[in-house]
Amino acid sequence: xxxxxxxxxxxxxxxxxxxxGYGAMQLAGPHVFGxxxxxxxxxxxxxxxxxxxxxxxxxxxxxxxxxxxxxxxxALHPYADDLTIVTKIGxxxxxxxxxxxxxSAADLTKAVEDNLRNLGLEVMDVVNMRIMFGxxxxxxxxxxxxxxxxxxxxxxxxxxxxxxxxxxxQVAEGRSIAEIVCVQNEYNLAHRGDDAxxxxxxxxxxxxxxxxxxxxxxxxxxxxxxxxxxRLEATPMQVALAWLLQRSxxxxxxxxxxxxxxxxxxxxxxxxxxxxxxxxxxxxxxxxAA
Numbered sequence: 001x002x003x004x005x006x007x008x009x010x011x012x013x014x015x016x017x018x019x020x021g022y023g024a025m026q027l028a029g030p031h032v033f034g035x036x037x038x039x040x041x042x043x044x045x046x047x048x049x050x051x052x053x054x055x056x057x058x059x060x061x062x063x064x065x066x067x068x069x070x071x072x073x074x075a076l077h078p079y080a081d082d083l084t085i086v087t088k089i090g091x092x093x094x095x096x097x098x099x100x101x102x103x104s105a106a107d108l109t110k111a112v113e114d115n116l117r118n119l120g121l122e123v124m125d126v127v128n129m130r131i132m133f134g135x136x137x138x139x140x141x142x143x144x145x146x147x148x149x150x151x152x153x154x155x156x157x158x159x160x161x162x163x164x165x166x167x168x169x170q171v172a173e174g175r176s177i178a179e180i181v182c183v184q185n186e187y188n189l190a191h192r193g194d195d196a197x198x199x200x201x202x203x204x205x206x207x208x209x210x211x212x213x214x215x216x217x218x219x220x221x222x223x224x225x226x227x228x229x230x231r232l233e234a235t236p237m238q239v240a241l242a243w244l245l246q247r248s249x250x251x252x253x254x255x256x257x258x259x260x261x262x263x264x265x266x267x268x269x270x271x272x273x274x275x276x277x278x279x280x281x282x283x284x285x286x287x288x289a290a
Contacts, residue, residue, distance in 0.1 A: 010252055023057075024059040027258060085119060090164075183206065237266070
């Protein structure tokens with residue numbers, strides 16, 4: 001079993017977390033909607049993650065909806081003292097599995113309360129305000145929702161605030177309203193629009209949590225990635241995750257899976273060190289993909 005502490009730790013709010021965490025999105029049914037085909041397997045993956053040293057779980061009550069958080073509670077409650085659970089708010093699910101923005105103060109209050117109830121918590125460690133102005137981060141003021149979330153923080157329902165699917169301008173606006181402990185955006189070998197933001201946040205001691213590390217719904221197809229993986233006797237996903245770990249010390253990974261075997265494959269990345277020539281080759285993928 002891999003020692004994930006090899007990848008190091010980072011401070012997330014007042015929590016020290018291992019840089020290799022776990023994203024719970026895949027524990028819901030198809031299209032992140034409804035229950036999983038095998039609930040027992042979902043419970044087993046969560047327990048295996050924590051037993052392997054994972055102490056940072058990323059979730060949301062709009063996964064399912066409600067399903068994923070209820071599975072987390074079944075698998076892990078009462079929670080270990082060092083376990084940090086991070087959630088997202090800012091959306092609700094339609095009956096057709098659509099994702100609908102939900103930004104009013106009432107919407108956000110209900111979202112936090114739903115997370116707390118389904119997870120069995122009295123306060124959320126970190127809540128990310130997910131902005132859904134467009135399919136990709138889209139400019140627009142986030143003052144109202146972040147102010148509403150800051151009020152929930154003052155009420156004691158939320159310890160720390162993060163942002164998700166945001167532009168650098170929105171990050172700056174959010175930081176002018178409340179202390180921001182993390183930013184969660186799409187970022188990977190081929191999607192590097194946040195390069196400057198990653199570095200800016202690192203200098204400020206703010207975590208950056210990339211999602212879709214291998215391209216998400218349109219998986220990255222790269223002969224360079226495949227060649228590097230073959231040379232290192234690793235999988236393309238492992239190489240893509242290792243590149244992120246080496247990219248910046250403030251990057252926290254939350255790869256998701258519904259398989260214990262795949263979980264262990266992901267966590268083994270902690271001990272995969274990419275040589276300099278491999279990093280150089282991988283850095284060229286973004287230019288080719290552009």
